Amino acid sequence: MQYPTPISKLIDGFMKLPGVGPKTASRLAFYVLDMKEDDVLEFAKSLVNAKRELTYCSVCHHITDVDPCRICEDKERDQSVVCVVQDAKDVIAMEKMREYGGLYHVLHGAISPMDGVGPEDINIPDLIKRLQDDQIQEVIIATNPTIEGEATAMYISRLIKPTGIKVTRIAHGLPIGGDLEYADEVTLSKAMEGRREL
Incomplete structure (x- = not known):
């Protein structure tokens, strides 16, 4: 059975997101249909505002809503x-x-x-x-x-x-709580390179 065009377009839109396949996209689309209209409008507005109002800092290229960004402007x-x-x-x-x-x-x-x-x-x-x-x-x-x-x-x-x-x-190496036996050779090598005196 074919979905009505509006929901098909919504599913296609969600599938453009990384890691979202057809099943997840369908689940998200139907979730949106069950949301209150005000919440859907607020969500849509947030998406549009993020796309329109954010830019990259001309100094460091971090994402920002002011240029230069607050980090570059912080003299402290x-x-x-x-x-x-x-x-x-x-x-x-x-x-x-x-x-x-x-x-x-x-x-x-x-x-x-x-x-x-x-x-x-x-x-x-x-x-x-x-x-x-x-x-x-x-x-x-x-x-x-x-x-x-x-x-x-x-x-x-x-x-x-x-x-x-x-x-x-x-430094790169073993995470806190990690076991040596499960670490690969590159991780162990980096952990040895990054060792420091205690």
Whole structure:
């Protein structure tokens, strides 16, 4: 049996979201039909407002509703340190930690030759321009511990080191509560590399 056109379009819309297949999309569409009309209108308004009112910071490329973003504008933050992350969600994760007080630079991706993504396709050129500011003394590379993330970290490190700016990489290894026996070789290797004195 074919769904009426409005619900078919709604299902198709939900299926455009990552990780949402036909069954989940159908479930969400029928859930929306059961919602109060005011709630549906508020939800739709939130979607439209997020798309229209959010932009990327002209300095760090983090998602924001003001430009430059509040982090870049905060003079209380350490202006000498920049943490390079792959995605805006990574900035949110770092900020939840409440231990880092420097600035950020969001790449919006990682180098991936297999997918046709090179350094010029992500915000590496903007990072290099930013580092011409004599105030920046350290770049912390916090890309994901994947092949693409590691390649991106190495590429950035090789670009920056000749400038004399300190380049560091966040440690990777075993999570709290993890068991050694279930860790893969790469994770164990990174855990050994990132060890520190107690």
